[in-house]
Amino acid sequence: MATGRKRGKLSTEEEKFIMASKDSLDVDQIAKHLNRTTEPILRYMAENASTMRNKEDGAGHLSNDAELRKKLKDRPYWNEVKQQFSSEELEYFVRSWIEFMKQFQENTLYSEELEVKNWITFEIIMNRSNKERKKAIDAIEEMTKFVVEEYKKPIEERSQKLEFYEQQLNFHKSTLASYTMELTKLQTQIKDIKKDLKAARSDRVRKFEEGKQTFPGLIRMLDDETLNEREGWNAAILSKAADKAKLKHAELHKFLDDRLAQPFLNHETVLGDKDEREESEEE
Numbered sequence: 001m002a003t004g005r006k007r008g009k010l011s012t013e014e015e016k017f018i019m020a021s022k023d024s025l026d027v028d029q030i031a032k033h034l035n036r037t038t039e040p041i042l043r044y045m046a047e048n049a050s051t052m053r054n055k056e057d058g059a060g061h062l063s064n065d066a067e068l069r070k071k072l073k074d075r076p077y078w079n080e081v082k083q084q085f086s087s088e089e090l091e092y093f094v095r096s097w098i099e100f101m102k103q104f105q106e107n108t109l110y111s112e113e114l115e116v117k118n119w120i121t122f123e124i125i126m127n128r129s130n131k132e133r134k135k136a137i138d139a140i141e142e143m144t145k146f147v148v149e150e151y152k153k154p155i156e157e158r159s160q161k162l163e164f165y166e167q168q169l170n171f172h173k174s175t176l177a178s179y180t181m182e183l184t185k186l187q188t189q190i191k192d193i194k195k196d197l198k199a200a201r202s203d204r205v206r207k208f209e210e211g212k213q214t215f216p217g218l219i220r221m222l223d224d225e226t227l228n229e230r231e232g233w234n235a236a237i238l239s240k241a242a243d244k245a246k247l248k249h250a251e252l253h254k255f256l257d258d259r260l261a262q263p264f265l266n267h268e269t270v271l272g273d274k275d276e277r278e279e280s281e282e283e
Contacts, residue, residue: 022045143169
C-alpha cells in the first residue's frame with residue numbers, strides 16, 4: 001500500500017474524475033493521480049456501480065433518464081396518471097419521478113413508488129392552487145384600488161359598478177382563503193408521505209444491517225435482485241483489483257546490489273517462463 005496518500009471521504013471533484021476516468025485508467029492509476037489509497041476509490045465504485053453502468057454507453061445521465069422514462073411508462077399506474085394532467089403537468093410528473101428514482105438509486109418497492117406518485121400528484125395540485133391563488137391576489141389588488149379610488153369621490157360621482165366590484169372583491173378574498181387552506185392541507189399530506197417514506201426506507205436499511213449477522217439473513221438479502229446485482233458488481237471490481245495487485249507485487253524486484261529476485265507471495269505468484277507470464281498479463 002502506498003504511504004503518504006490521502007484517506008477519507010472523496011471530494012466532489014475527485015468523484016467526477018473517477019467517473020470520467022474509469023474506462024481509461026485502472027484503480028491504481030486513478031489512485032496515483034488523486035494521491036489517494038485505493039480503498040476509497042474501490043468503495044465509491046462499488047456504491048455507484050448502477051450509475052457507472054448506465055454511463056458505459058457514453059450517453060451519461062441522458063441515457064439513464066431515457067431508460068427511467070421508459071420504465072415509468074411500463075408501470076401499472078401510468079395510464080391513470082397521463083389522463084389526470086395537462087401535457088405540461090405530465091412532463092413535470094415524469095421529470096420529478098425520474099429524479100426521485102435516481103435519488104433512491106432505482107432501489108424502491110412498489111408501495112414506495114405509489115407514495116412517490118402521490119407526492120408528485122399533490123405537488124402538481126399545489127402548483128395549480130398557487131396559480132389560482134396568484135390570480136385571486138392580482139384581482140384583489142386591482143379591485144381594491146378601484147374601490148378605494150371610488151370612495152374618494154363624492155357619492156353622486158361614484159361609479160354604478162362600485163357595488164359589483166365590492167361583491168367581487170369579497171368573493172376573491174374568500175377564494176384566496178380557500179386556496180390558502182387547500183395549500184396547507186396539501187403540504188401536510190406531502191409531509192406525511194415524506195415521513196412514511198423515510199420510515200419505510202430506514203426500516204429496510206435496519207433489516208439489511210441486521211440480516212448481515214446471520215446466514216439465513218444473508219440468503220434473504222440475496223433474494224433481492226437489485227442487491228444481488230450490486231454486490232456482484234462490487235465483488236467483480238474487488239476481484240479485478242486483487243488480480244492487478246497480485247501481478248504487480250509478484251514482479252521481479254531489483255535490489256541495491258543489482259540482484260533480481262522475485263517476492264514469494266504464494267504458489268500462484270511464482271513466475272513461469274516468459275510465454276506463460278505474457279499470457280497471464282494479457283488475460
